[in-house]
Amino acid sequence: MAVSRRGPSALLTRQGLIRFGLYAVGLVPAVATFVMGATNRLGADPVNSFERTLGLWALRFLILSLCVTPLRERTGVNLLRYRRALGLLAFWYALFHLSAYVGLDQGFDLPVLLADVTRRPFIILGMVAFTILVVLAATSNAWSIRRLGRRWRSVHRWVYLAALCAAIHFILSFKVIRAETLVYALIVVGLLAYRLLPAALRRPRVA
Amino acid sequence: ADTLAARPGPLSDGGLTPTPLQDVTHYNNFYEFGLEKTDPAERSGDFHPRPWTLRVEGMVAKPRTYDIDTLLARPLEERIYRMRCVEAWSMVIPWIGFSLGDLLREVEPLGSARYVAFESVLRPSEMPGQSGLLPVLDWPYVEALRLDEALHPLTILAVGLYGQTLPNQNGAPVRLVVPWKYGFKGIKSVVRIRLTDSRPRTAWNVRAPDEYGFYANVNPAVDHPRWSQATERPIGVRGGFFGAARQPTLPFNGYGAQVAGLYAGMDLRRDF
Numbered sequence: 001m002a003v004s005r006r007g008p009s010a011l012l013t014r015q016g017l018i019r020f021g022l023y024a025v026g027l028v029p030a031v032a033t034f035v036m037g038a039t040n041r042l043g044a045d046p047v048n049s050f051e052r053t054l055g056l057w058a059l060r061f062l063i064l065s066l067c068v069t070p071l072r073e074r075t076g077v078n079l080l081r082y083r084r085a086l087g088l089l090a091f092w093y094a095l096f097h098l099s100a101y102v103g104l105d106q107g108f109d110l111p112v113l114l115a116d117v118t119r120r121p122f123i124i125l126g127m128v129a130f131t132i133l134v135v136l137a138a139t140s141n142a143w144s145i146r147r148l149g150r151r152w153r154s155v156h157r158w159v160y161l162a163a164l165c166a167a168i169h170f171i172l173s174f175k176v177i178r179a180e181t182l183v184y185a186l187i188v189v190g191l192l193a194y195r196l197l198p199a200a201l202r203r204p205r206v207a
Numbered sequence: 208a209d210t211l212a213a214r215p216g217p218l219s220d221g222g223l224t225p226t227p228l229q230d231v232t233h234y235n236n237f238y239e240f241g242l243e244k245t246d247p248a249e250r251s252g253d254f255h256p257r258p259w260t261l262r263v264e265g266m267v268a269k270p271r272t273y274d275i276d277t278l279l280a281r282p283l284e285e286r287i288y289r290m291r292c293v294e295a296w297s298m299v300i301p302w303i304g305f306s307l308g309d310l311l312r313e314v315e316p317l318g319s320a321r322y323v324a325f326e327s328v329l330r331p332s333e334m335p336g337q338s339g340l341l342p343v344l345d346w347p348y349v350e351a352l353r354l355d356e357a358l359h360p361l362t363i364l365a366v367g368l369y370g371q372t373l374p375n376q377n378g379a380p381v382r383l384v385v386p387w388k389y390g391f392k393g394i395k396s397v398v399r400i401r402l403t404d405s406r407p408r409t410a411w412n413v414r415a416p417d418e419y420g421f422y423a424n425v426n427p428a429v430d431h432p433r434w435s436q437a438t439e440r441p442i443g444v445r446g447g448f449f450g451a452a453r454q455p456t457l458p459f460n461g462y463g464a465q466v467a468g469l470y471a472g473m474d475l476r477r478d479f
């Protein structure tokens with residue numbers, strides 16, 4: 001397994017380079033949006049667009065990580081070794097998104113934040129998704145995989161709930177139902193529904 | 208937009224610093240042109256604010272149709288007002304307009320009239336948001352005020368801003384401005400005003416009654432179900448997002464001394 005070979009040389013393997021490239025490219029939207037915001041090129045309401053951009057990328061990477069399994073099963077293309085990077089990117093974007101909301105937007109106003117987190121379903125859904133991503137990110141290492149053994153897979157199935165909460169959180173973030181948010185929600189629902197298919201239907205290529 | 212002369216009105220707040228014109232005209236909620244803040248400026252080019260008439264009717268002794276040119280020929284005032292959106296952002300806009308109360312007195316409201324209903328133009332061919340796939344609102348957009356709110360001296364019909372006629376994206380050629388209420392009460396591109404004795408339907412209240420009340424008075428103590436209304440993000444503050452700190456939202460958007468009396472004895476948590 002690749003896990004056992006990790007060390008100073010891991011970065012030099014082809015996989016290691018691709019993985020490094022994935023992180024580098026994946027963080028481009030965050031850096032670009034940050035620079036634009038800091039230099040006043042994010043429009044009239046920069047904090048809001050910064051927040052929204054980060055949240056959207058968190059959802060996108062979450063969706064990409066959920067695509068790995070169907071892609072492998074339907075087409076034989078195996079990107080399993082890059083799934084961790086996609087999941088961690090989703091976590092980092094969710095963290096940036098939350099930090100922007102807590103710091104830049106609400107100015108660390110604790111009473112307001114507490115009211116938001118306890119009273120508003122829209123915020124609660126986002127926090128549920130984020131909390132799950134924290135647990136998943138914290139256990140996305142070789143030590144946790146060894147330590148948790150069989151339980152690791154069941155812990156990481158919580159990603160389905162995270163994706164669902166994130167998609168609803170996205171829908172509720174606008175005053176009206178937007179086509180864009182529905183498309184993302186439908187993709188999430190489709191990816192989750194795929195997991196419910198009987199095993200016989202799920203592995204035509206492999207069988 | 209054409210230049211429009213106006214004298215400073217006594218109810219204008221000259222102490223406020225207006226939001227830059229570019230932001231006032233390029234950060235808009237005008238769902239008839241699309242859902243994004245940038246849509247109204249980008250997608251209102253085909254809209255024709257001339258010719259235009261404004262019909263004032265219903266429970267009035269002298270119903271009348273005003274041509275936009277006669278409205279523009281009225282004595283106009285500049286009114287620099289705060290504008291607070293229900294989405295928790297705010298601007299300061301130098302409107303040009305005239306008292307709605309003056310106009311209503313010309314048509315002589317009947318004693319039975321208690322509410323004033325407003326209706327926006329319905330032109331799907333010129334307003335792409337009115338023919339979208341997903342139903343956003345029941346078009347045309349409708350709004351309403353209690354008669355005493357409509358007659359209040361702070362309530363104006365605006366025909367311009369920043370010394371020029373209203374740009375399409377800001378509600379050309381004539382719109383409502385009620386500075387102590389959330390921005391969505393400020394119905395744009397008005398074609399009809401009707402006085403009535405029963406409370407009219409209003410677009411956002413019909414769409415989500417738990418989120419958008421009929422009164423929609425700016426109230427930092429009553430949260431929107433999805434966010435706090437205690438503070439607001441001022442739009443167009445230079446210096447990137449580190450310069451745009453939130454500011455406290457004022458009861459009645461800072462106009463409490465003038466308008467709080469309209470709501471004496473009312474529970475503003477229930478009638479939000």
